[in-house]
Amino acid sequence: MNKFVVGVLVGICLPLLAAYAFVMMGGMPVATKGKPLPLEHFLASKAIHKAMGREVERPSPVPADEINLLAGAKVYRANCAVCHGQPARPAVISPIAKGMFPEPPLLVGPEKGVTNNSTGESFWKVKNGIRLTGMPGYSDSLSETEMWQASLIVAKAHELPASVVKLLDEPLPSAK
Ligand code: HEC
CATH class of the missing domain: 1.20.5 (Single alpha-helices involved in coiled-coils or other helix-helix interfaces)
Known part of the structure; x- marks a missing residue:
């Protein structure tokens, strides 16, 4: 040699x-309290964007009208709020969300959440989940329509009708 x-x-x-x-x-x-590895965030973010590919450009087949948004709020309250919070209660972080790494981002509060992303991108994440982060994939538990409705809630979080915000804000069953 x-x-x-x-x-x-x-x-x-x-x-x-x-x-x-x-x-x-x-x-x-x-452990969830451990520090991120060097480059972990960069690599994870590159990996997911490459994996999603052009699927993020898929337009929602479900229109963002009040009926679908109210249905989406119901899906969100039952499946997402425990981790991603409620509009009027951004400071109330559930024990589940507090103990996770990475921490789930607040998606419907005053901060912009994922309103900059397409509905198709959020749909991809809701359907497939994000491995090793705690973000569940819902393809076995929600219908396609329900997944689009929940995705519309987070994609349009900055322009939801008052009736939808009111429903999102109703108290959740407490974990304590
Ligand atoms: C058990 C906690 C948990 C539940 C329940 C949950 N998520 Fe997540 N979600 C997370 C975590 C943690 C992340 C952050 C992943 C990361 O940093 O890559 C995340 C990320 C996301 C993202 C991407 C955020 C971004 O910055 O790009 C979207 C969109 C999302 N979740 C939507 C939802 C929706 C809609 C539901 C309900 C159908 C839901 N999640 C339910 C924990 C959860």
């Missing part, structure tokens, strides 16, 4: 061994 090949093999093996040693020595942050 010439020196070049040895160099390449060592160059490949050393980082793999170092990573293995890091995990075996308990260095990998696995």
Whole structure:
């Protein structure tokens, strides 16, 4: 073997061994309070955008009218609010949301949440979930229509009719 090949093999093996040693020595942050790894956020965000591809451009087949938004608010209250909060109660973070890593973003409060993203992008996340983050995939529990309705709630969070905000704000059953 010439020196070049040895160099390449060592160059490949050393980082793999170092990573293995890091995990075996308990260095990998696995508790929710652990700090993110270097590049973790960057890599995770690149990975999801590549995986979603052009599906994010899919327009909602469900119109954002008051009937669908009221239905979406019902789906959101039952399936999402425990993690993503309610419009008038951004400071009330449930024990479930508080204990997660990454923390679930507030999606319907005064901050912009995901209103900059297309409804198709939120639909992709609701349908497929986001692995290793706690964001569940709902394809086995909600119908396509319900997933679009919930996605419309988060995509249009800045322009929801008052009737929908009122429903979103009704108290949730307490976890305590
Ligand atoms: C058990 C907690 C939990 C529940 C319930 C939950 N989510 Fe999430 N969700 C998360 C977490 C945690 C993230 C952050 C993932 C990340 O950082 O990549 C997330 C991310 C998202 C995102 C992407 C946010 C962004 O910044 O791009 C959307 C959209 C979303 N959730 C919508 C929903 C909807 C709609 C529901 C209900 C149908 C729901 N989630 C239910 C925990 C939850």
